[in-house]
Amino acid sequence: MPVTRKDLMIVNMGPHHPSMHGVLRLVVTLDGEDVIDCEPILGYLHRGMEKIAENRTIIQYLPYVTRWDYLATMFTEAITVNGPERLGNIQVPKRASYIRVIMLELSRIASHLLWLGPFMADIGAQTPFFYIFRERELVYDLFEAATERVEGVGIIGRDEVINWGLSGPMLRASGIQWDLRKIDHYECYDEFDWEVQWQKEGDSLARYLVRIGEMAESIKIIQQALEGIPGGPYENLEIRYFDRKRVMDYGQQTVRVARYIGQSFMITLSHANRLPVTIQYPYEKLITSERFRGRIHFEFDKCIACEVCVRVCPMDLPVVDWELETNIRKETFA
Incomplete structure (x- = not known):
């Protein structure tokens, strides 16, 4: 004889966004098919923005604040820069203030349009929802015209590109x-x-x-x-063996193939009068990249330079450049 259970069932709905306005989680208590309790849980839009701001500058933090209110992003950027400006008594040029007002009010229109469309859809007027999005895209076109400039942005001079490599x-x-x-x-x-x-x-x-x-x-x-494209073969089947004692010089850096061990071989790195360092390639090839994590394996001076380092470091330091290709690190010492 079947046993009928009368226990209440608790069902979790969400958190999700598509079926409602905003991210919401519902904890629903069911008695059979009857809903006897529903507990809404809010706060899922909180993503630790305040904590992120603790180790960012104002300029670094601006890309984060646009996510606070993705319907009116200009306002979150405005309050982020207004605070430091008031604290530092920074006077914004009148032209910049006018431009800000224009962008803020366009952002307000875009935000209210995205309220108007779903509001009308909720009361049964579905068609205007699509017209609302069309008008909102026109506002976004103005945003793109104002912010997506590339001429005169990020200028790198001739001397800088040479010095920076x-x-x-x-x-x-x-x-x-x-x-x-x-x-x-x-x-x-x-x-x-x-x-x-x-x-x-x-x-x-x-x-x-x-x-x-x-x-x-x-x-x-x-x-x-x-x-x-000419005809003929596309392969050269000639077999050659490379000299095991061949020495390759990269500036003052010397790389010598010492001996073979099975499918690997030994490489000796030496610099000026320092002691040489020998590694087994390819099994120990990544050791040469440990310097990027702050561990010193070779006895030569290193300088992985940014613009500031280039200006303050001695010019006789070797510059280390590397690239990753098919899981093999290639390093050049100049």
């Missing part, structure tokens, strides 16, 4: 016509008709134009390669 489009956007395909003459790039893309302004727009231009040049090269 920048390369690629970053280098060529600051007035330096340097492309290894032209300089190093590797592969068969000399057989194709193409131009080095470069700009002299050094701003974000210049870097954008360089990259766009390089994509167009890449298409030209590909078309020429497809039209002129």
Whole structure:
């Protein structure tokens, strides 16, 4: 004979957003199919913003505050900068204040529109909801026009890109016509008709134009390669053994292949008159990267430089550059 249980069932709903206005959690008590109690639990929009602010500057913190009220983001940014301005008695230029007022009121309109649309949908007028979003997008277009400027932003001068060791489009956007395909003459790039893309302004727009231009040049090269690709084999099956005692110099840094051990081999790193350090490659290859975590393994001076370090450190310190490719770290000592 079946036994009927009369215990109450507690069901957790949420926290979730799609079915209601805002993130909400409901703890529902059921007696069969009857809801006898419902406890709403609020506060799920709190994401520790105050704690994050403890170790951020005002400029670093601004991207966080726009998440407080994602319907009216300009207001949260305004109160974040108004506080320090009042504390420091900072006088904002009148033009800037006017611009702020314009952006704040546009943000107010965008926020109220997103209230109006769901409000009308809740009372049965579904169609205006879509018109509301259309008008709100027009406000967002104005926001984008005001904030997404790239001309004159992030300028890096010619001397700076050289001193900082920048390369690629970053280098060529600051007035330096340097492309290894032209300089190093590797592969068969000399057989194709193409131009080095470069700009002299050094701003974000210049870097954008360089990259766009390089994509167009890449298409030209590909078309020429497809039209002129020769026949014949594509593999060189010649077998060669490399000299185990070959010494490679990178400035004052010496790398020597010492001996083979099974599928690995020993590499000796030495610098000037310091004691050499030998590691087993590839099993110990990541040891050379421990310096990035503050552990010193080699007896030579190191300097991983930012702009400030470059200006204050002695010029005879080696600069360590590395890249990660197919799980192998390649390091260059200059």
